[in-house]
Amino acid sequence: MDNTKVTATTSIKRRLSKSNDLTTATPEKRLREDNKNNNKKPSATTATTTTTTTKATVNARPKMITSDRIVRASHSKYRPYFIAENSENTHDSRASPVGDPNLQSILEYPGDSENFLLLRPVLKNTTTNNSNSNSSDNNDRRQHQNHKSLQAVDDIEDKDEYNPITDLIRSAYFIYDCYLTPEQQDLLGDESQGIMRNLTKHRNRRNANGFIEAVNDFNRIIRDLKAKGELSKNAKAMRHPSYDLACHILYQVYSRTVAPQADALNNYQAFSNNVYGEINPILVKQFITKTKLNSHSVFMDMGCGIGNVVLQVAAQTGCEAYGIEIMEVPCKCAKRQLKEYAARMKAWRLPTGKIHFRHGDFLDVGSSDMYETLKRTDVLLVNNYAFDWETNHSLAQLFLDLNEGTKIISLKSFVPKSHKINQRTFHMPESILRVEEFEYFSEAVSWTNNGGTYYIATVDRSRLKPFYEGMYKSSQR
Structure with missing residues (x-):
C-alpha cells in the first residue's frame, strides 16, 4: 500500500482538478481526491470527549454562493481566458489572453440562475526549464518555450483550481442531458450543430462575444421551457439525480x-483515530447499490468528516x-x-432528502437523542480503516441495539475470520x-490509489438459533 503523505490542502486542490476536454473529465473524477494519506477521516476516539449536540438541517429558503463570488474572493489566482475582440489571435487557442477581467455571464438553471466570471485559474511563479541538448527536437522545444516565456507567466492554466468556465459549460450540458426531452x-x-455546438466551439476558440451569445441563446430556450412548466415537470x-449529476x-x-477552507482541515493529530481522509464517490455508489438504500431508508455515517458521503x-x-x-472544523464544513x-x-x-449533521462523539451516542x-437506522457506515482495537471494540457494542437486518459498512471487518459462536462468545456483538x-478498486478512497476490501455486516440474530437449540438439548439430557 502506498503510504505517501499528502496534506489536506493538496488533496482538496486535486479534488478541484479538471480537464478542459468535456469528454474526458467525469463528474466523479472531479470529486475524487488523489490524496495518498494512509489514514482515515476524522471520527470519535474516546467516550470521554465532550459532546456538542449542535444540529444542522436544510434551510427552508436557501441562497446559493454564486461562482463569481468565490472567484472574486481569490481574484489574484485568475486571469482572462477569452481573447479581446480586436486581437489578431482570436482563433489561436495558445495565444495569451488580453481580454476583460470582469467579463461575466449568467446561466439559467431549472429553478434559479447563477452568475459566472469568465476567467480561468492560473499558475504562479512558473519557470521554464531549457534543455542543454543540441538535438533539433530540443532546439525546437526551446524555441517554443522561449516563445511562451515572452507571454505572462500567469498564462499557464492551473488545472487543480476551480474553473468557472468549465463549471458553466458542464452545468449547461447536464441540463441538456438530464432535463430535456429529445x-x-x-x-x-x-455537439455538432446549434447552440450546444456554439458553446464548445466559441469556448475553444476563446471568442468572448460568440460564447456569451451562445450562453444567452441557451438561457432563452431554458427560460421559455421554465415558463411553460416543462422543466418542472421533467x-x-x-x-x-443520476450518479453523474449528483457528483456535479x-x-x-x-x-x-x-x-x-482547505488549510483548516490539516489540524489533526497524526496517526490517531482523527486523521482526515475520505471515501470517494465511486465507492459510495457501490455502497448504495449493495445495501439497496432508497427513499424510505435511514442512513447514518459515524465519523462523517465534512459530510460528503451523507x-x-x-x-x-x-x-x-x-x-x-x-472534530469541530470538519463538522462546520x-x-x-x-x-x-x-x-x-x-x-x-x-x-434534498432529510439531512442532519451532529457535532459529537459517536461512542457517546447512547447519551443523546x-x-x-x-x-x-437501516444502513450504518463506519470508516474504521485507521481505528485502533479499542475504538472498534467500543463501536461493536453499539451494534447490539440495532434492528434485525441493519447493514453496517466498514473498511475493516468487525468480525475476525476466526470467530465462532460458542458458550464463551454467544453474547458478543460479533x-x-x-x-x-467486497472489493474496491483504485482511487475509491483518498488515502491510497490502490484497491482494497470493504465489508458489509448484516445484523442476523438467527445465527444464534443453532447454539441455543444445542444448549436446550444439552439441558434436557
Whole structure:
C-alpha cells in the first residue's frame, strides 16, 4: 500500500482538478481526491470527549454562493481566458489572453440562475526549464518555450483550481442531458450543430462575444421551457439525480464551501483515530447499490468528516441521512456544505432528502437523542480503516441495539475470520453479524490509489438459533 503523505490542502486542490476536454473529465473524477494519506477521516476516539449536540438541517429558503463570488474572493489566482475582440489571435487557442477581467455571464438553471466570471485559474511563479541538448527536437522545444516565456507567466492554466468556465459549460450540458426531452433538445442542437455546438466551439476558440451569445441563446430556450412548466415537470419525473449529476452538484457545493477552507482541515493529530481522509464517490455508489438504500431508508455515517458521503447518499436516494463528527472544523464544513447543498438542489429542482449533521462523539451516542436514530437506522457506515482495537471494540457494542437486518459498512471487518459462536462468545456483538467481503478498486478512497476490501455486516440474530437449540438439548439430557 502506498503510504505517501499528502496534506489536506493538496488533496482538496486535486479534488478541484479538471480537464478542459468535456469528454474526458467525469463528474466523479472531479470529486475524487488523489490524496495518498494512509489514514482515515476524522471520527470519535474516546467516550470521554465532550459532546456538542449542535444540529444542522436544510434551510427552508436557501441562497446559493454564486461562482463569481468565490472567484472574486481569490481574484489574484485568475486571469482572462477569452481573447479581446480586436486581437489578431482570436482563433489561436495558445495565444495569451488580453481580454476583460470582469467579463461575466449568467446561466439559467431549472429553478434559479447563477452568475459566472469568465476567467480561468492560473499558475504562479512558473519557470521554464531549457534543455542543454543540441538535438533539433530540443532546439525546437526551446524555441517554443522561449516563445511562451515572452507571454505572462500567469498564462499557464492551473488545472487543480476551480474553473468557472468549465463549471458553466458542464452545468449547461447536464441540463441538456438530464432535463430535456429529445424534442426539447432539438431546440438547442447537439455537439455538432446549434447552440450546444456554439458553446464548445466559441469556448475553444476563446471568442468572448460568440460564447456569451451562445450562453444567452441557451438561457432563452431554458427560460421559455421554465415558463411553460416543462422543466418542472421533467425534474419531477426524474425524482433523484443520476450518479453523474449528483457528483456535479456536490462538486459545485464543495468548491464553494470546503475548498476555500482547505488549510483548516490539516489540524489533526497524526496517526490517531482523527486523521482526515475520505471515501470517494465511486465507492459510495457501490455502497448504495449493495445495501439497496432508497427513499424510505435511514442512513447514518459515524465519523462523517465534512459530510460528503451523507450528502451523496441523500442526493441519490432521497433517504433520511445523518452524520456525526467529533472534530469541530470538519463538522462546520459539513454544515456549510449542507446549506449550500440545499440551495443547489433547489436550483436544480431536486429533492434534498432529510439531512442532519451532529457535532459529537459517536461512542457517546447512547447519551443523546441520536441513540433513538441509531436504533432505527437501516444502513450504518463506519470508516474504521485507521481505528485502533479499542475504538472498534467500543463501536461493536453499539451494534447490539440495532434492528434485525441493519447493514453496517466498514473498511475493516468487525468480525475476525476466526470467530465462532460458542458458550464463551454467544453474547458478543460479533456473533449477531453476518459478514460479506467486497472489493474496491483504485482511487475509491483518498488515502491510497490502490484497491482494497470493504465489508458489509448484516445484523442476523438467527445465527444464534443453532447454539441455543444445542444448549436446550444439552439441558434436557
